[in-house]
Amino acid sequence: MSPRTDLRFDGHIVGAGTASGTRLVLGCWSRTPHGPFADVMVESADGHRTLLAPDSWVAEFVSTTYRFDEVRLVDVALTRTGTGRGSTWELLAGPLSWRFTVGGRASLGHLFRAIPGPLARSLTTARLTDRIARHLMPGVRTLGSAGNDRLEWYTATDLHHLVISEARWAGAEMGGLSDVFPPTRFGFSSTPRIPSVTAVTTTVRVPVRHASY
Numbered sequence: 001m002s003p004r005t006d007l008r009f010d011g012h013i014v015g016a017g018t019a020s021g022t023r024l025v026l027g028c029w030s031r032t033p034h035g036p037f038a039d040v041m042v043e044s045a046d047g048h049r050t051l052l053a054p055d056s057w058v059a060e061f062v063s064t065t066y067r068f069d070e071v072r073l074v075d076v077a078l079t080r081t082g083t084g085r086g087s088t089w090e091l092l093a094g095p096l097s098w099r100f101t102v103g104g105r106a107s108l109g110h111l112f113r114a115i116p117g118p119l120a121r122s123l124t125t126a127r128l129t130d131r132i133a134r135h136l137m138p139g140v141r142t143l144g145s146a147g148n149d150r151l152e153w154y155t156a157t158d159l160h161h162l163v164i165s166e167a168r169w170a171g172a173e174m175g176g177l178s179d180v181f182p183p184t185r186f187g188f189s190s191t192p193r194i195p196s197v198t199a200v201t202t203t204v205r206v207p208v209r210h211a212s213y
Contacts, residue, residue, distance in 0.1 A: 015191025019175025
């Protein structure tokens with residue numbers, strides 16, 4: 001096996017469905033090999049998958065790790081009043097405008113917070129939580145192939161529900177907050193079915209030849 005290196009991304013993943021059937025997945029990353037950034041994955045009711053990326057680095061890395069029918073380079077502007085209960089997030093990303101409010105901590109959020117950080121980020125823990133996630137949250141996985149000879153795992157450290165969501169695409173309303181159903185098809189895992197914001201570390205193990213990322 002060729003030498004590999006781990007690329008880590010610390011931040012939050014927000015997943016929500018809309019009454020129109022479109023599902024939205026926002027990644028807000030505070031620490032990455034590329035610096036802070038936000039990107040959005042959009043899957044329409046008919047299954048069309050679009051990546052909204054702020055620059056070519058993000059577009060290349062994310063589209064090589066996940067699957068899309070379309071990749072767009074757009075300005076991505078995200079503001080938020082916090083990350084916990086009652087905080088409000090506002091996103092402008094090309095044709096998408098999205099505003100939502102974070103609700104209370106989910107039961108699993110209390111469990112995630114009890115796991116020490118270094119242990120939570122380990123591949124061993126991801127193997128264990130992957131088995132649990134399959135039973136507790138259908139469609140959610142914490143470990144799997146990211147394609148192109150890459151291994152990826154997620155380690156959550158907190159989980160909050162969303163309580164309000166208003167989204168528009170090219171000015172057209174998408175409708176109110178809805179479950180993430182059917183599960184998204186960007187990679188080996190969807191976000192939780194119940195709309196939520198997850199504090200997470202994502203680790204992508206890549207061949208050393210891709211370490212320039």
